[in-house]
Amino acid sequence: MPHKSMSLVWRKVWIYALLGAIAIAMLIPLVWLISTSLKSPTEDIFQFPPRLLPSQPTLQNFATVWKTHPFGRYLVNSVIVSVLTVVLNLLFCSLAAYPLARLDFKGRDAIFTAIVATIMIPFQIVMIPLYVLAVQLGLRNTYLGLIFPAIASAFGIFLLRQAFQGVPKELEEAARIDGCTELGIWWYVMLPSIRPALVTLAIFVFIGSWSDFLWPLIILDRPEYYTLPLGVATLAGTFSLDWRLIAAGSIISIAPILLFFVIMQRYVVPTEAGSGVKG
Known part of the structure; x- marks a missing residue:
């Protein structure tokens, strides 16, 4: 022993x-x-x-970057785009995941399999069709154009579907007995029961949207709509690769991500995932 x-x-x-x-x-x-x-x-x-x-x-490097470039505007743009992307992802992914997890209809499993299979498709393959569609819809150089490709994701639907399947059926049946509609069950019963999964998805979506560089580079040509990744990229040309200033701009760019993660991580606790009962 x-x-x-x-x-x-x-x-x-x-x-x-x-x-x-x-x-x-x-x-x-x-x-x-x-x-x-x-x-x-x-x-x-x-x-x-x-x-x-x-x-x-x-701290002179931070002051120089902030004075010579509109990093305040870049920061506001990134906040608007990231927050709206998170909200729309949680809304649409949960609406799609709920029937795939809790309702019984013909072709449900085939639809879910097809959605999950899209995860294997690289963004570079659909980038050009998305760009053409965004331009045809008049979304170039707009916040909606930045959000357009990320309002829902196959990963988010998969994650929330698995979380919905872990909610006890007794909660759903009790709500139906009380006369709650399917939309009411989704809002009042299901979403509170999977809060840790929602927070987890919010963190992933926020980080992905905040750090996205390729799509904003394609859809934007007006600096007033630049997000922080594009703003940091402009430092390389302006200051002829002064790594001190580029490092300062990078710190400004990643600090909100760290702050967001620190604030949200305490909610990623699976205390309510299986019970649906608030303590």
Whole structure:
């Protein structure tokens, strides 16, 4: 027994050591980015051996980026596009997932299989047809044009369908006995029961929309509609690859994502997924 206990302890030690090493490896690029953004113009960011901590930390790089480029406008654009994309994704994906999970109709499984199969189609394949359709609808250089390809996703439908299937049928039957309609069951019973799944989908959609570069680059040619990824890309040409300023712009771009994740992660707790009862 003591030998078995020691082996379990060492196993945990190795697991935590491995996870710690992976975490450090993942954090190194972020730490280096922050360090570069805080270095003054007199410091050599390519010196060897590299210096992690700036000798003279400064916020001048952030001030320069903010003054020379309309990063405030880029930030507002990204917030509008990302928030609307999240709201529309939660709405349309949940409306599509509910009948696929809880209603019995002919061809249901075939429809779900076809939806899931679209996950394997790269965006680059449908990019040109989407662009042509967006232009024909007059969505070029508009917020709706930026949101258009992402108002629903096969992954979101799949995730919410699986969550809906985990809700006890007794809740649904009780609501029907009380005279609740299908739409009422979806809104009052199902959505509160799968809140962790909704929050998880919201996080994925927000990060994907916030960091999207390719579609805004295609659908926009007016700088007043640029999102933060496009704004950061403009720094490379303006400042002739001044990595301090590019790093500062990148930090401005990723800070809201980190803040959003910190705020939302506490809701990703599967306490209500199977019960549908609020504590």
